[in-house]
Amino acid sequence: MREVKRLLSNRLLMVADLALPCEKVFDIGTDHCYLTIYLIQKGICKTAVATDIKEGPVRIAKRNVRLFGMEKHIDVFVADGISHVGDGCCVIIAGMGADVIVDILKKDMDSAKSCEWLILQCQSKTERLRAFLWDNGFAIEEEALINDRDKIYNAFRASYTGINQPYTEIDTIASEILAKRHHPLLPGYVSGYIKKLDDMIAGYREAGRDFTEEIKLKRALEELL
Known part of the structure; x- marks a missing residue:
């Protein structure tokens, strides 16, 4: 076969x-x-x-x-x-x-x-x-x-x-299942999301929009790394 x-x-x-x-x-x-x-x-x-x-x-x-x-x-x-x-x-x-x-x-x-x-x-x-x-x-x-x-x-x-x-917003991004397992790719996965937030924050800043919540989410995700 x-x-x-x-x-x-x-x-x-x-x-x-x-x-x-x-x-x-x-x-x-x-x-x-x-x-x-x-x-x-x-x-x-x-x-x-x-x-x-x-x-x-x-x-x-x-x-x-x-x-x-x-x-x-x-x-x-x-x-x-x-x-x-x-x-x-x-x-x-x-x-x-x-x-x-x-x-x-x-x-x-x-x-x-x-x-x-x-x-x-x-x-x-x-x-x-x-x-x-x-x-x-x-x-x-x-x-x-x-x-x-x-x-x-x-x-x-x-x-x-x-x-x-x-659930919290963090839960939707960083898997509790994979975190408990200390999955070796999870830090890279979370870092990729942080990069998206950085791009979003830069866009909001340029457009004069508020990005307070995005900053809070970014800091919370950084604590997981």
Whole structure:
């Protein structure tokens, strides 16, 4: 059997490592379908559904499914969101912005709440996605960080509990799970956010806007380093 692992980026391998054994996984926004194929090859999931909103990525995904002999295990089709996900299934949404992922979940919250687990990995505004999950009764059970091409990515596995978790702005940026584990990449991840705050403060200063809250947040994050 051809191994697909060599085709996966460090970011996608991090996402795969968060997956728990399951009967069926839904890969939303699959792109090339390599992640889904990998999960089947590793025996983490028995079957899978890979979807994308565009026909182009779906054609590529179908070609790769045939190339790796996965036709009996993976269904690929065009779909928008998670409305096609059944109760108790497992969902992966990776490689999108936080705003897009939040919109997908908000559009079909019943499906999101019924999932056994969701693995979410966004390219930006991770703090917004965390806040959305906590505000809507989801618990973040596990997290990971990885350096991929000189950028640090974050991903987490979550499930619905119905309990809205209280949190601070710091909590949405610096993971308590990773802090307790003394994850070696967490200081670099937090430093990257501080750099964004520096750029924001400079812009506010130039525009004559108040940046008191940004300064407070920056100092609080610096205390974590």
